[in-house]
Amino acid sequence: MSTVVSDAQERIRATGGRAPNVFRRGEWVPMKQYPENEAVDFVIVGTGCGGSVLAAQLAEAGHSVVAFDAGAFYRPLEDFASDEREQEKLYWLDERISGGDHPIELGSNNSGKAVGGSTVHFQMVALRFRPEWFTSRTSLGYGHDWPVDWREMWSYYAKAEDAMKIAGPIRYPWGPKRGRYPYREHELSASALVLAKGAEAMGVKWCGTPTASLSAPRGEAHPCVYRGFCKIGCATNAKQSMLVTFVSKALKHGAEIRDLAMVGRIEVGPDGRATGVHYHREGEWRFQKARNVVVSGYSIETPRLLLNSACPAHPDGLANSSGLVGKNLMVHVNDAVWGIMEEEIRWYKGPPSLAVCEHWNYEDEGKDFDGGYAFMSQGPLPTDFATSLVSNEGVFGHELRKWMSHYNHMAGLKMVGETMPQETNRVELSDETDALGLPIPKVSFSYCENDRKMAKHAERFQGEMLRAAGAKSLYHTSSTAHLMGGCRMGDDPASSVVDAAGRSFDIDNLFVCDGSLFPTAGGVNPSMTIVANSLRIADRIIAMARRGDLH
Amino acid sequence: MAVPRPDQHARASRDIAALHDARPASVAEQPNMRSGTLLAVTGIGLVAASLAGIAVASRGGNRPARAARYAAWGSALLAGSVLADSAMEHYRGNFRRKEMFAAPVVAAGTLATALATAVTSRATSYKAALFGGTIATGLFGLGFHLRNILSRPGGLSWNNLFYRAPFGAPGALALAGLAGVGAVAADRADRRERLGQKGHGRRAGYGLGLFTAAGLFGLTAEVGLLHFRGAFHDKLMYAPILALPFTGAAIMAATADPQPRRRSLARKSLEATAGLGLVGTGLHAYGVSRNMGGFANWTQNLFQGPPIAAPPSLAGLALMGFAALDLLDRHGKDPSHGPR
Numbered sequence: 001m002s003t004v005v006s007d008a009q010e011r012i013r014a015t016g017g018r019a020p021n022v023f024r025r026g027e028w029v030p031m032k033q034y035p036e037n038e039a040v041d042f043v044i045v046g047t048g049c050g051g052s053v054l055a056a057q058l059a060e061a062g063h064s065v066v067a068f069d070a071g072a073f074y075r076p077l078e079d080f081a082s083d084e085r086e087q088e089k090l091y092w093l094d095e096r097i098s099g100g101d102h103p104i105e106l107g108s109n110n111s112g113k114a115v116g117g118s119t120v121h122f123q124m125v126a127l128r129f130r131p132e133w134f135t136s137r138t139s140l141g142y143g144h145d146w147p148v149d150w151r152e153m154w155s156y157y158a159k160a161e162d163a164m165k166i167a168g169p170i171r172y173p174w175g176p177k178r179g180r181y182p183y184r185e186h187e188l189s190a191s192a193l194v195l196a197k198g199a200e201a202m203g204v205k206w207c208g209t210p211t212a213s214l215s216a217p218r219g220e221a222h223p224c225v226y227r228g229f230c231k232i233g234c235a236t237n238a239k240q241s242m243l244v245t246f247v248s249k250a251l252k253h254g255a256e257i258r259d260l261a262m263v264g265r266i267e268v269g270p271d272g273r274a275t276g277v278h279y280h281r282e283g284e285w286r287f288q289k290a291r292n293v294v295v296s297g298y299s300i301e302t303p304r305l306l307l308n309s310a311c312p313a314h315p316d317g318l319a320n321s322s323g324l325v326g327k328n329l330m331v332h333v334n335d336a337v338w339g340i341m342e343e344e345i346r347w348y349k350g351p352p353s354l355a356v357c358e359h360w361n362y363e364d365e366g367k368d369f370d371g372g373y374a375f376m377s378q379g380p381l382p383t384d385f386a387t388s389l390v391s392n393e394g395v396f397g398h399e400l401r402k403w404m405s406h407y408n409h410m411a412g413l414k415m416v417g418e419t420m421p422q423e424t425n426r427v428e429l430s431d432e433t434d435a436l437g438l439p440i441p442k443v444s445f446s447y448c449e450n451d452r453k454m455a456k457h458a459e460r461f462q463g464e465m466l467r468a469a470g471a472k473s474l475y476h477t478s479s480t481a482h483l484m485g486g487c488r489m490g491d492d493p494a495s496s497v498v499d500a501a502g503r504s505f506d507i508d509n510l511f512v513c514d515g516s517l518f519p520t521a522g523g524v525n526p527s528m529t530i531v532a533n534s535l536r537i538a539d540r541i542i543a544m545a546r547r548g549d550l551h
Numbered sequence: 552m553a554v555p556r557p558d559q560h561a562r563a564s565r566d567i568a569a570l571h572d573a574r575p576a577s578v579a580e581q582p583n584m585r586s587g588t589l590l591a592v593t594g595i596g597l598v599a600a601s602l603a604g605i606a607v608a609s610r611g612g613n614r615p616a617r618a619a620r621y622a623a624w625g626s627a628l629l630a631g632s633v634l635a636d637s638a639m640e641h642y643r644g645n646f647r648r649k650e651m652f653a654a655p656v657v658a659a660g661t662l663a664t665a666l667a668t669a670v671t672s673r674a675t676s677y678k679a680a681l682f683g684g685t686i687a688t689g690l691f692g693l694g695f696h697l698r699n700i701l702s703r704p705g706g707l708s709w710n711n712l713f714y715r716a717p718f719g720a721p722g723a724l725a726l727a728g729l730a731g732v733g734a735v736a737a738d739r740a741d742r743r744e745r746l747g748q749k750g751h752g753r754r755a756g757y758g759l760g761l762f763t764a765a766g767l768f769g770l771t772a773e774v775g776l777l778h779f780r781g782a783f784h785d786k787l788m789y790a791p792i793l794a795l796p797f798t799g800a801a802i803m804a805a806t807a808d809p810q811p812r813r814r815s816l817a818r819k820s821l822e823a824t825a826g827l828g829l830v831g832t833g834l835h836a837y838g839v840s841r842n843m844g845g846f847a848n849w850t851q852n853l854f855q856g857p858p859i860a861a862p863p864s865l866a867g868l869a870l871m872g873f874a875a876l877d878l879l880d881r882h883g884k885d886p887s888h889g890p891r
Binding site: 165169170171182183184185187188193196197199200208215216217218222223225236238 | 703704705709710713714779780781782784838841842843851855
């Protein structure tokens with residue numbers, strides 16, 4: 001039931017020396033192409049916040065780059081519909097086995113299958129980690145330290161924010177002083193004003209959410225028209241997804257993108273080093289030679305690829321001498337409190353989360369748990385909201401209809417809460433295989449006591465704020481969002497998979513660059529941290545190449 | 552995963568049912584006029600006000616002095632800009648308060664009066680009274696806009712300054728009134744000077760010069776705020792916030808001590824400001840075209856901005872400044888007759 005006539009999912013588009021021009025209907029941009037039997041400097045698996053950033057930066061520095069994505073290469077202006085069902089094409093809905101005490105629902109909230117990755121449908125919340133989180137073990141007593149100084153990360157946040165022209169507030173009320181956001185904050189929606197009203201009534205700080213949607217024109221990208229379909233793909237290009245930022249930049253600097261290309265295995269030579277990747281495109285398995293391989297498939301597909309590339313030299317999977325590949329998978333607790341307002345809210349208008357409260361990320365007193373959480377105002381589209389009503393409250397039929405009749409008066413607050421890294425929360429390969437013959441990943445996830453305490457705390461606090469804003473008939477829903485970890489970076493080969501440059505301790509020409517590197521989850525949406533970290537890793541790889549440290 | 556909690560479910564359902572019966576009436580949020588109709592009405596208003604002004608003039612009377620004509624045309628341009636801008640912006644705000652009709656209606660009246668002032672010297676007292684009413688409306692408008700800004704969470708925050716009723720906008724209406732009062736004063740002063748009563752032209756020029764400078768500084772703040780909101784994404788957006796205060800300072804200097812060199816500098820910068828007003832109108836039109844759908848989607852994008860009606864007010868202020876300079880040329884230090 002497609003409402004848009006688009007061949008993006010059926011036919012490869014990045015071929016014949018050209019790739020789709022994402023800013024124009026039906027138009028193309030030139031694209032450099034590389035032969036498969038000559039080794040390129042870098043093969044990058046994935047084009048999301050990790051892969052596309054690396055592709056752009058490495059190509060700009062003069063390296064030959066081929067980046068693969070299993071998803072389609074869309075032109076948002078013509079391929080996206082204002083239809084929730086149609087836009088499910090942006091989610092990674094391949095078969096996966098999800099288990100554990102609290103199995104994660106995989107799809108809309110934590111994955112993307114398109115050139116540009118899940119940023120094509122992300123909610124554009126562009127927050128920074130609290131500085132102390134980079135040393136959470138030594139400063140706060142939980143989780144693991146990052147192998148990076150917070151000041152270095154914060155300088156890369158500024159670069160990432162500028163690259164994505166983040167629209168943010170003039171003064172950010174929490175944490176150390178940060179530079180000015182490149183674009184000004186958006187007007188607050190009625191739904192954001194509910195958070196503002198509640199926070200002011202409780203005497204807690206709040207602010208406009210730094211958002212990756214343009215508040216003024218940028219090149220051929222239009223400013224936001226507050227259409228509100230952000231979460232199912234922005235059809236105006238106001239959203240600064242990787243597709244319209246770093247993928248475009250990568251193409252301009254001579255990187256090749258291969259769409260609808262699923263990488264199934266990394267080949268390792270007799271010397272134990274990576275020699276290229278096997279990938280499936282246009283109905284056949286092919287091989288691309290490479291001097292270096294970067295895996296940027298996010299927390300499930302990255303471990304899956306590393307584990308599936310096991311060979312005699314690396315029987316437990318690549319980069320897995322620590323045995324940690326796939327372990328310490330984290331999510332964000334995404335529980336929410338909803339209520340009915342007297343006044344009309346029409347929360348579907350504009351970006352859904354235009355106001356944020358990071359109070360419990362920066363306040364350590366009065367908490368009975370480790371870690372922090374942020375929460376934001378909400379604006380779910382009707383199907384999304386009805387689905388959460390059915391799955392959380394069990395209402396159906398006439399009852400559901402009655403609840404949905406309040407849709408235009410609803411408001412909500414939803415948390416992004418840091419879960420603890422646990423080795424038992426992990427990605428493994430199952431015995432079952434998918435249509436391409438690749439083993440289906442098995443994902444196990446269980447909340448720990450700390451995670452549950454945080455969720456309780458947030459339910460209470462968010463409920464209080466919503467009530468202070470005037471909401472009635474409150475109720476609570478549970479879910480998770482985002483993925484972090486699975487290939488932890490660190491300084492010690494025994495307790496981490498890769499080093500601070502994303503380089504495997506076992507194979508010196510194999511890198512990981514995506515959200516799976518996170519040692520801890522942090523209480524904020526991860527995209528900006530992935531982009532900033534990828535910019536940092538790109539600089540390190542470029543420096544290594546200049547020093548002659550690369551293959 | 553998501554497990555329904557029966558106890559909570561039952562409680563919430565009861566509450567919902569209660570609320571459902573007493574469901575609040577939906578507010579009429581959508582304007583009940585189409586934007587095309589609104590623009591037609593605004594256009595007709597502009598034309599009608601202009602015709603009314605000219606109709607008054609067609610009944611004879613003396614031609615006003617040149618300074619008075621400049622100031623009157625300046626007033627007309629400012630009023631026309633406010634008429635178009637406020638009609639659109641208040642329509643966008645659904646004319647939620649009755650008072651919101653005042654701005655376009657008073658602006659139309661001011662436009663008619665200003666045009667009449669530009670072509671005839673008749674009925675100066677009535678005109679002065681009408682312009683006084685314009686100034687009062689503008690000042691009340693400032694109060695309303697300030698209240699609108701403060702009424703939202705965050706109070707005097709950047710977000711509210713950016714997106715609530717623009718604080719400086721009613722100031723443009725007050726300026727239109729001031730330019731009108733200035734025009735009447737200039738005409739009277741000119742007559743007295745011709746009767747040999749020295750000093751009146753100098754004083755009128757002084758007043759007009761100060762009002763022009765004040766208007767330029769005020770406009771700098773307004774343009775600065777809104778271009779800052781646009782993140783100066785185009786470097787040309789810096790042009791008015793550099794040019795306006797410079798022009799303001801130049802006219803202040805020429806007013807305080809009207810020597811020929813200062814007057815000449817002020818004249819040149821006023822010319823540049825007027826030019827910027829015209830160029831700015833074009834650039835704002837280009838800005839509108841960069842919105843999703845461009846001019847093909849004009850019923851939405853003219854409202855989305857940047858406001859095409861705003862930059863002409865620069866030319867309006869410049870005309871007010873020319874009026875001041877004309878008086879200072881002839882009645883200040885080292886009088887000259889200025890360029891014909």
